[in-house]
Amino acid sequence: xxxxxxxxxxxxxxxxxxxxxxxxxxxxxxxxxxxxxxxxxxxxxxxxxxxxxxxxxxxxxxxxxxxxxxxxxxxxxxxxxxxxxxxxxxxxxxxxxxxxxxxxxxxxxxxxxxxxxxxxxxxxxxxxxxxxxxxxxxxxxxxxxxxxxxxxxxxxxxxxxxxxxxxxxxxxxxxxxxxxxxxxxxxxxxxxxxxxxxxxxxxxxxxxxxxxxxxxxxxxxxxxxxxxxxxxxxxxxxx
Numbered sequence: 001x002x003x004x005x006x007x008x009x010x011x012x013x014x015x016x017x018x019x020x021x022x023x024x025x026x027x028x029x030x031x032x033x034x035x036x037x038x039x040x041x042x043x044x045x046x047x048x049x050x051x052x053x054x055x056x057x058x059x060x061x062x063x064x065x066x067x068x069x070x071x072x073x074x075x076x077x078x079x080x081x082x083x084x085x086x087x088x089x090x091x092x093x094x095x096x097x098x099x100x101x102x103x104x105x106x107x108x109x110x111x112x113x114x115x116x117x118x119x120x121x122x123x124x125x126x127x128x129x130x131x132x133x134x135x136x137x138x139x140x141x142x143x144x145x146x147x148x149x150x151x152x153x154x155x156x157x158x159x160x161x162x163x164x165x166x167x168x169x170x171x172x173x174x175x176x177x178x179x180x181x182x183x184x185x186x187x188x189x190x191x192x193x194x195x196x197x198x199x200x201x202x203x204x205x206x207x208x209x210x211x212x213x214x215x216x217x218x219x220x221x222x223x224x225x226x227x228x229x230x231x232x233x234x235x236x237x238x239x
Contacts, residue, residue, distance in 0.1 A: 055219060058083075058142035059136045059178075059228050061171050061198060062193035064122055064129040068105070070191035072167045074121055074174055075146065085119035088170035090160045093121055108160050115160035117153070117170075126212055130196035131214040135207055136178065141228040142220050148175050168194050177220035 059076040060083075073087025091114040092101030104113040122129045138146065147203035153173065159165060168191060173181040175198060202217030220228075 022080050032175055039046075055137035056182070057138040057140065058136060059174075060132040061136075061144060061195050062123075062126070062130060063132045063195045064126070064132055064146060066122060068130065069189040071120060071122070072171050072194060073120070073125075073192040074150070074171055076143070076150070078143075085123050086117055086154055086170075087120060087123065088115055088117055088157060088160055088165070088167045089120045090114070091116045104160075105162075109162040112159035112165065113160045115157060115165075115239040130213055130239075132199075132206070134195055134199045134204070135201075135215060135217040136180070137217065137219050139220075139225070139228065144200065145224075145228045146174070146178055150174060163188070167191070180221040207226050 005164045009183055055106070055234065057078050059074055060074070063070055071087065071089065073085055073232075075083045075085055077083030090101045090104035091106050092104050094100060095114075107113060153170070157165075157170070166188060167190050172185070172194075175182045179196065181201040183194050183201060199216045202218065202221075204218030207215040207217040219225075
C-alpha cells in the first residue's frame with residue numbers, strides 16, 4: 001500500500017516536471033520568434049567579406065569641394081587599395097605650381113583649353129574635400145572592361161571646356177557605358193548634386209566609412225555584367 005502510494009506520488013511529480021519544461025520551451029521559442037537575435041558584427045563582416053570575394057573591385061563616382069564650384073571624378077581599383085583616379089580638368093597644375101591652371105580654367109569657360117585626365121589637386125584628400133560618393137562593386141571581368149574604357153577615354157580627351165566638355169560629362173559617360181542612368185547636364189556646375197542624383201536614379205545600399213560622407217553602394221547593372229562576360233568569352237576563344 002505504502003509502496004503504491006509512493007509510486008503514484010513519483011509519477012505525479014514527473015508529470016508536473018515535464019509539463020513545466022514543455023511550457024518553458026514553448027515560451028522560449030515564441031520569445032525568439034517575436035524577438036529575433038540581432039545580426040552581429042561578425043555576421044555582417046562575413047557578408048561583406050563574401051561580397052568582396054565575389055566582386056573584389058570597385059569604381060566610385062566622387063565629387064569634392066574646390067575653390068570654384070567643385071570637381072567630379074572617379075576612383076577605381078581593387079578593394080582595400082588606394083586605387084586610381086581619373087577626371088577631366090584644365091592642364092597646368094604641377095607639384096611646384098598648384099594654381100598654374102587658373103588661367104586655362106578661366107578662358108576655358110569660353111573656348112576649349114588643353115586638358116589632363118588624371119588626379120587634380122585635392123582628389124586624393126577625401127577627408128578634407130569629398131562631398132559625395134557612389135560606389136559600384138565589380139567582378140574581375142567588369143573591372144577589366146571599364147578600366148579599358150576609362151584609359152581609352154583618357155587617351156582620346158585632349159581639351160576641357162566648362163560648358164560642353166567638363167568633369168561632370170566625363171564621369172557621366174563612364175556611368176552610361178556601365179549601363180547606369182546619368183543625371184541631366186543642367187546641373188553641370190553642382191558636382192555634389194550630380195553624384196547624389198546619380199545615386200537616386202540607380203539606387204543601392206547605404207555606404208558608410210569613417211571620416212567620409214555617406215553614400216550608396218551597389219553591384220554593376222545586369223546589362224554590363226552580361227557584356228563583360230561575353231567580352232571575356234570572346235577573348236578566350238581567340239587565344
